[in-house]
Amino acid sequence: MSRTALDVLAIGNAIVDVISQADDAFLVRHGLAKGAMTLIDEDQAARLYAATSAGIEMSGGSAANTAAGVASLGGRAAFIGRVKNDQLGDVFTHDLRAAGVAFDTPPATDGPSTARSLVLVTPDAQRTMNTYLGACVELGPDDVEAAAVAGAAITYLEGYLWDRDDAKAAFRKAAADASAAGRKVAFTLSDPFCVDRWRSEFLELIDGHVDILFANEAEILSLYETDDFDAALAKVRGHCAVAAVTRSARGSVLLTDGETHYVSAEPVDHVIDTTGAGDLYAAGVLYGLSRGLDLPACGQIGAICAAEVISHYGARPETSLKKLISSDPAVG
Amino acid sequence: MSRTALDVLAIGNAIVDVISQADDAFLVRHGLAKGAMTLIDEDQAARLYAATSAGIEMSGGSAANTAAGVASLGGRAAFIGRVKNDQLGDVFTHDLRAAGVAFDTPPATDGPSTARSLVLVTPDAQRTMNTYLGACVELGPDDVEAAAVAGAAITYLEGYLWDRDDAKAAFRKAAADASAAGRKVAFTLSDPFCVDRWRSEFLELIDGHVDILFANEAEILSLYETDDFDAALAKVRGHCAVAAVTRSARGSVLLTDGETHYVSAEPVDHVIDTTGAGDLYAAGVLYGLSRGLDLPACGQIGAICAAEVISHYGARPETSLKKLISSDPAVG
Numbered sequence: 264m265s266r267t268a269l270d271v272l273a274i275g276n277a278i279v280d281v282i283s284q285a286d287d288a289f290l291v292r293h294g295l296a297k298g299a300m301t302l303i304d305e306d307q308a309a310r311l312y313a314a315t316s317a318g319i320e321m322s323g324g325s326a327a328n329t330a331a332g333v334a335s336l337g338g339r340a341a342f343i344g345r346v347k348n349d350q351l352g353d354v355f356t357h358d359l360r361a362a363g364v365a366f367d368t369p370p371a372t373d374g375p376s377t378a379r380s381l382v383l384v385t386p387d388a389q390r391t392m393n394t395y396l397g398a399c400v401e402l403g404p405d406d407v408e409a410a411a412v413a414g415a416a417i418t419y420l421e422g423y424l425w426d427r428d429d430a431k432a433a434f435r436k437a438a439a440d441a442s443a444a445g446r447k448v449a450f451t452l453s454d455p456f457c458v459d460r461w462r463s464e465f466l467e468l469i470d471g472h473v474d475i476l477f478a479n480e481a482e483i484l485s486l487y488e489t490d491d492f493d494a495a496l497a498k499v500r501g502h503c504a505v506a507a508v509t510r511s512a513r514g515s516v517l518l519t520d521g522e523t524h525y526v527s528a529e530p531v532d533h534v535i536d537t538t539g540a541g542d543l544y545a546a547g548v549l550y551g552l553s554r555g556l557d558l559p560a561c562g563q564i565g566a567i568c569a570a571e572v573i574s575h576y577g578a579r580p581e582t583s584l585k586k587l588i589s590s591d592p593a594v595g
Numbered sequence: 596m597s598r599t600a601l602d603v604l605a606i607g608n609a610i611v612d613v614i615s616q617a618d619d620a621f622l623v624r625h626g627l628a629k630g631a632m633t634l635i636d637e638d639q640a641a642r643l644y645a646a647t648s649a650g651i652e653m654s655g656g657s658a659a660n661t662a663a664g665v666a667s668l669g670g671r672a673a674f675i676g677r678v679k680n681d682q683l684g685d686v687f688t689h690d691l692r693a694a695g696v697a698f699d700t701p702p703a704t705d706g707p708s709t710a711r712s713l714v715l716v717t718p719d720a721q722r723t724m725n726t727y728l729g730a731c732v733e734l735g736p737d738d739v740e741a742a743a744v745a746g747a748a749i750t751y752l753e754g755y756l757w758d759r760d761d762a763k764a765a766f767r768k769a770a771a772d773a774s775a776a777g778r779k780v781a782f783t784l785s786d787p788f789c790v791d792r793w794r795s796e797f798l799e800l801i802d803g804h805v806d807i808l809f810a811n812e813a814e815i816l817s818l819y820e821t822d823d824f825d826a827a828l829a830k831v832r833g834h835c836a837v838a839a840v841t842r843s844a845r846g847s848v849l850l851t852d853g854e855t856h857y858v859s860a861e862p863v864d865h866v867i868d869t870t871g872a873g874d875l876y877a878a879g880v881l882y883g884l885s886r887g888l889d890l891p892a893c894g895q896i897g898a899i900c901a902a903e904v905i906s907h908y909g910a911r912p913e914t915s916l917k918k919l920i921s922s923d924p925a926v927g
Contacts, residue, residue, distance in 0.1 A: 281686075283693075354613075361647065577651065
């Protein structure tokens, strides 16, 4: 691969997380699917917000979190996504740039406000996300410049984009531009319910356009409609150059056509909030791949990044991931 | 004192904190006075924000934090302050109500946006605040209803209000209404630079209108223009019924005309962010006074509340202060 301007160009929903604590009874009372991401409209968001406890606001968005992780590792990352020019849009833009990620998608000047996700963290550190997409509905193929995609070693796309036609068109354009330029396309399945909504299209996409696939256990099981993890692995093998599948505390599996690597999870003293675990695992793997590291090292970097982000509230690293991995004997 | 509808009515600036980490070199580079609260305009706020690292947003405001603390202790608290009807105004309103504080000041519908304070936390857990007052400029005497003040055992006012004429008029009206109704007036000096700006007016205020005074060491020294802590205590004694003076890790001193009580600080394993320490100490003392507890018990509750808030980022309690104090042998 020739040297590119960027290691990773991430495209996704630009979201500010509103994080509050809740118990399981709260989720039941409000009919929320624990551990899932549910799309809600503005009225639902207002009603649910009114019922939540006092919160903290932090920038989020799955692919944006991954871009922030790549930058924290020392990689060159950019993000494409839509905010509005409002207070939360300013927060999102500031935080992403402050993390070292190039972000130049112009904010919307009218229409819905910047997207918010009401993230409810239960005492077991699980997160349940309720997302009002707001200004994300403004993202379309015009926001994706072919030159930007051609200048990135890997273009990383989140499955959440598939829920809207314009964003889906942006996704397709980015994938086509990357392939045309001889670059890699990475894709995360995002959420088991998202997979359930778009199974046949995701299967077709993975077959024809994806080089590097990210999924967690629930997502890969949903994709192949099976309860058998090994059966799901057997099904995905060969459909893309690399598949990286995470299993929470049981670590991850990285597959190619002929190889299978099992990587342990990095131990964490006290898991606080699992939001961003998959996003940061992806950041580590993508960074490793962009540096030409072997798959076990890529998986190990992903594990270290995921361990950092689940040890505190919020979906972006609080410490330099570059420093963290440099002290790891398996990587440094 | 007859039974009132409220234990504490707090009046102050309604602010959302934008918390980020910075080192001492950053403060020097930007000419910021460490540990102080500096008022900045919108342009300065934009420039400084652009230079800060990625942050987290949490509701703040000194008197509002105190009201949240009183409510967390199980007291009945209300707050008067001005936000705008924008995203951060919604966040402030939501968080205060979710904390159990009555908050009914109507938001401004035009004019400056909701106030933000860029809170820079250095590795020594000290906080340096840079506040854009925004919609707080809309607060005036019309926002203070005599009936609300008369219905509160204690009306608590922050010194920060003194920086604007309309807010000062609101302050004076609230103090007069409280006195007229036979209620108590509590006042915090807020910040040594604030004291320096308004020394003679604060001295006059304390003498004539304040029953309960809160100050930290730097503020009381500034008020009496001395370097001698005991001299400052001697000067304040007798000017108000109770003076409660905090000295960080060295605990606090509570004075009346004839009594002096020294209260130790509550030990904290790891101090993360001192923002809100004084606000929560005041919450504890005010709650104790409203329950008719003796001064050492009031000081001990204040110490416990301060210890909770400095053990994490943000200026409001993350755990139930009522539960915390109920397990303390000196209080429960």
